[in-house]
Structures are given as structure tokens and as C-alpha cells.
Amino acid sequence: MATLLPPPSKRQRTAIAEKAHDQQNIDTIPSDLGSVRVHFYDHSTGQPSGAPVAIPVADATVKNLELLLNTLQGNDASERIPYRFTFGADGQVVDIVNDIYRALLKPGLRTTEDTISLHYTPQAIFRVRTVSRCSASIPGHGEAILATSFASSSSSRLVTGSGDNNARIFDTDTGTPFQTLKGHTSWVLVASWSPDDTTIATGSMDNTVRLWNPQSGQLLGQPLKGHTKWITSLAWEPYHLRQSSTLQRLASSSKDSTVRIWDSKSQRTDLVLSGHKSSVSCVRWGGTGTIYTASHDKTIKLWDSTKGTLIGTLTAHAHWVNHLALSTDFVLRTAYHDHTGTIPPSDQEKTAKAKQRFETAATINNTLTERLVTASDDCTIYLWSPPSSPTSNTSIKPIARLLGHQKQVNHVTFSPSGTLIASSSFDNHIKLWNATTGAFLFTLRGHVAPVYMSCFSPDSRLLVSGSKDTTLKVWDTATGKLKEDLPGHRDEVFAVDWSPDGRGVGSGGKDKQVRIWRH
Numbered sequence: 001m002a003t004l005l006p007p008p009s010k011r012q013r014t015a016i017a018e019k020a021h022d023q024q025n026i027d028t029i030p031s032d033l034g035s036v037r038v039h040f041y042d043h044s045t046g047q048p049s050g051a052p053v054a055i056p057v058a059d060a061t062v063k064n065l066e067l068l069l070n071t072l073q074g075n076d077a078s079e080r081i082p083y084r085f086t087f088g089a090d091g092q093v094v095d096i097v098n099d100i101y102r103a104l105l106k107p108g109l110r111t112t113e114d115t116i117s118l119h120y121t122p123q124a125i126f127r128v129r130t131v132s133r134c135s136a137s138i139p140g141h142g143e144a145i146l147a148t149s150f151a152s153s154s155s156s157r158l159v160t161g162s163g164d165n166n167a168r169i170f171d172t173d174t175g176t177p178f179q180t181l182k183g184h185t186s187w188v189l190v191a192s193w194s195p196d197d198t199t200i201a202t203g204s205m206d207n208t209v210r211l212w213n214p215q216s217g218q219l220l221g222q223p224l225k226g227h228t229k230w231i232t233s234l235a236w237e238p239y240h241l242r243q244s245s246t247l248q249r250l251a252s253s254s255k256d257s258t259v260r261i262w263d264s265k266s267q268r269t270d271l272v273l274s275g276h277k278s279s280v281s282c283v284r285w286g287g288t289g290t291i292y293t294a295s296h297d298k299t300i301k302l303w304d305s306t307k308g309t310l311i312g313t314l315t316a317h318a319h320w321v322n323h324l325a326l327s328t329d330f331v332l333r334t335a336y337h338d339h340t341g342t343i344p345p346s347d348q349e350k351t352a353k354a355k356q357r358f359e360t361a362a363t364i365n366n367t368l369t370e371r372l373v374t375a376s377d378d379c380t381i382y383l384w385s386p387p388s389s390p391t392s393n394t395s396i397k398p399i400a401r402l403l404g405h406q407k408q409v410n411h412v413t414f415s416p417s418g419t420l421i422a423s424s425s426f427d428n429h430i431k432l433w434n435a436t437t438g439a440f441l442f443t444l445r446g447h448v449a450p451v452y453m454s455c456f457s458p459d460s461r462l463l464v465s466g467s468k469d470t471t472l473k474v475w476d477t478a479t480g481k482l483k484e485d486l487p488g489h490r491d492e493v494f495a496v497d498w499s500p501d502g503r504g505v506g507s508g509g510k511d512k513q514v515r516i517w518r519h
Helices: 012-025 061-073 098-104 329-334 347-361
Strands: 033-040 053-056 082-091 092-095 115-122 133-138 145-150 155-160 167-171 176-179 187-192 200-204 208-212 231-236 248-252 258-263 270-272 280-285 288-295 299-304 310-315 321-326 372-376 380-382 400-402 409-414 419-425 432-436 440-446 451-458 462-467 473-474 482-486 493-498 505-509 514-518
Touching: 033 061, 033 098, 053 061, 053 288, 061 082, 061 115, 092 098, 133 451, 145 493, 145 505, 155 187, 155 200, 155 462, 155 505, 167 514, 187 231, 187 372, 200 248, 208 248, 258 280, 258 288, 280 321, 288 321, 299 321, 299 400, 321 329, 321 440, 329 347, 372 409, 380 419, 409 451, 451 493, 462 493, 462 505
Parallel strands: 033 115, 231 280, 321 409
Antiparallel strands: 033 053, 082 092, 082 115, 133 514, 145 155, 155 167, 167 176, 187 200, 200 208, 231 248, 248 258, 258 270, 280 288, 288 299, 299 310, 321 372, 372 380, 380 400, 409 419, 419 432, 419 451, 432 440, 451 462, 462 473, 473 482, 493 505, 505 514
16 A cells, blocks of 8 residues: 655645745846946945946846946955945835846836936845754753843853843853853843953842853952842943943943943942933943933933933833834944954954944944934834934934834844844734835734844844744845744743854743754
8 A cells, every 4th residue: 555645734835835926927027128227326425336337127137236336346256245235216215136127117116218326235245144953952040031142252152141040151162051150139131241252241130230250250349239220231331432451331221210330340330320210221332422221201312421411312202112222233242353253463453443343334425323223112113313412403303213013112123234123023023124214124924922032143134033932033134034933942032142253043031941043
């Protein structure tokens, strides 16, 4: 008797149907459209690259546009840079995903008679491979894991904070616990590495911030006491703004409505930023020296980090502001560490490299601009370009209001390239937005429960999300399609982080286990 094959699974049936649909809709470019004139502009400076060039419409694909632009710029074949092309007109920004015909000519946005202005942005020269398997499941914590963070320099160290009152450092190469950071008397809510990887800061429900040596796991000095309620967020001073190589400052926000700036050497409070009327949910320390704070009093405040004075207040949200992110978060976190792995020998060279990386990431149209995105319980997101010094204007207007989520928005993040924003919501969806204009790009559907947070890969081409539905999912940011489904956790996934070198993802949640995901 012949063995009967089992019927195809739901996933196989869906894949077969999609393949058949794609085969029916093969959209070829007509060969009789002639040529189109294209003019390339640098997105960061706004300057043109040479004169307009006539290109056959049939050959105007992204790959050929990259080849042409590299030739115009005189790059050798070994030094070719991948580019992302966008077309902007009438307040609309269109990504050139495949070719000019499908993106602009077929929808009728432009004709072959027009000169098409394309803005190009260099993409990461390196490519991060998508994570597809769980390489390690590491026990150790006795309660839910609430925070995960990779070291700035490599993927071999991961720090986690947990409800068992401990933080732990894991060796992700061997899949084993490395150090246990004991001392807190209540839940460890946040954990953060300093940009040079020499110190770990943890914030807890016991109202204290503690600093640790990542090699020995020993507490550095005494707990930093001053807050009267629990710590909600931590932010290190950017490396290029430090007064000296040994002086590290740290900002901590708290449920007590204040933000404190600590001197890690003397372990005393430098400044107290008080002005919010309710819990401060998030703090970020910008590369221009501005500190940004989001609060449950519906406002975002901007502070001068040297004087502690208020620069301005952003008021637009109608409910609690849950989270905020800066367009330069990734380069401020990694400082002088980049994909090449080369570390400058002297402190001056480290500072110069960190400053150069920040200025490259923050320059738009020849001006240094840090953009800010905020997420709220009012289901909206606002994109801002805040001033770095006090202004006479009483109100600072947002660039855009990002609408679409049906429930509270829990988390927002910029891509390392500064071109995309991802928002995670309790409506089970992630949305991708254009970070320049705030235009909506994709809704990433797949999770069946609230999405707690998401994190971009270092090359900005992938996004990983963690959800209450116990899964992680990896998405392709160019198409908005699901790349990998990563089941494995036995309960809700609270925290996820992609290592700055791109080699792995670390996740933790209610099942008390740290999972490391690799290609």
C-alpha cells in the first residue's frame, strides 16, 4: 500500500497561493517608452551630483541607478556603495523599490517628458544576515526579564535586568551566564552600557541607580540615591561631549517626576531637572548637548545638559507620552565603534571619530539636525525637529502627526540610517514611517497580541519585534513583508535587542530565559 503524503500545512498553502498570484501578475516594463532624464541629488546636502542623465526606461532599475551613480562619482568597482533612492514632490515621498517605471511612470506621478529628481542616501556597505534560529536558551533569572542590552562594541556580552532583583551579564558566544550583578532590593527595570563599554548602569524599583564593572561584576562605589520613586529610564552622556576620558555622566528619569544627572566618578548628583508634573517615562541625551524627557503629564521637555535650564516644552499629545527616540540614537550608543571593528588608539582620536560619526548621521541639507519622535497613549506619534537653544517662539510645532494605530503606542525607534521610524502598538501591529516627512510606509501584520518593542538591524534593512504572543518576528523594511517567524519563548517577550555588530538578537520575557538568535 502506497504511503499517502499529509495534506499541506496552512503556511505551505499560503506560499503556493502567493507564488501562483505572483506568476499571474508578472508586470513587464514596456519596451517602447524610450528614455527618461534623471537628476541625482544628495539627500544630506541637497546638492546635485552632475548634470541630468538620459536613461532607457526599460533599464531604469535600482541596480542600474546604483551602478550609474557610482560611475558618476568615480567609485571603483571594489568601492561601490549601495544607495536608496527616493522621489519627493507635493509633500509626497516615494521610495524607488524596483524601478522608475513601477514607482513613478505607471502611477502617473511623472512622465517620460519630465526630468525626474532622485534623492539618494548611502545604505550600509555591510549587510546583516537575518536571524533564523535560536542558538542558545540561557536560564539563570528567577523572575521575568524586563530589559536586555548588548554591549556597544560586540555581540559577545548581553546584560539583562529582571524581576528577581538581579541584573546578569551573559556570554552569548558560549551561551552561559558570565556575571551576576547583585545588590538591588527590588525589580531591575532598566540596564544600559556606557558608550565605551567600561561601565554598566542599572535602574530599579528600589529608587536607586547602580554602576557596575562589566568584567568583574562588582558594584562601583555606592548606589546613587536621590530619587524618591522607581527609575524608568537611563541615558549616558554622548562620548564626544565628555569633558575628560574618565568623567562619565548619566541621566536617570523617575516616577517621582524628576530627572537627575549623575557624575559617575564622584557618584553625586550634578543637576536635578524638575518641571514635569507627573512620572517621567523616558530620557534621551542628544549629541548636541540637549536632554529630552517625555512624561505622563502629556509634555516633552528639552533641557540644557550643562546648566540644567529648560530650553523648551513640546505640547501636542493628549495623553501620557510613553516613549521617545532620537534619529542619532544608534551612533550615540556605539560612539567610536563601527562595522569595521577598528578602535582608535588614543582618547582624542576616539572622541574625534565619535563626533564625526554623529555629525554624519545628524546632517540634513548641510545643517546639524537631531530629529525626535514621540509615542503616546493617545494612539498618535509626533515627529519633531526641536531647537538646540531657547527660542522666542512660545510653541514649537511638530513636523508631522503620524496617525494609524488603533490603540496605545508603546515604543518608537529610528533606524540606524535615520531614514525610517518603527512604532509598536497594543493594536498588535508595527508601522513603518518615513523619518524625513513622517509619511506612512507599511503596516507589519503578523502578531496576534500587543507588540511591546522593536529594534532595527545595524544596516536598517531588517526589523525584529517582540510581542505578548510569545514570538519574535523579523521583517524586511524595504517591502514590509515577514522575513522570519521566531517561536521559542514560552510566554510574553518583554525585551529585545539587536547587537550593534549585527551578529545576533537577544530577547527576554516572562519565561525567565534569555534567548540568543543567530543566522
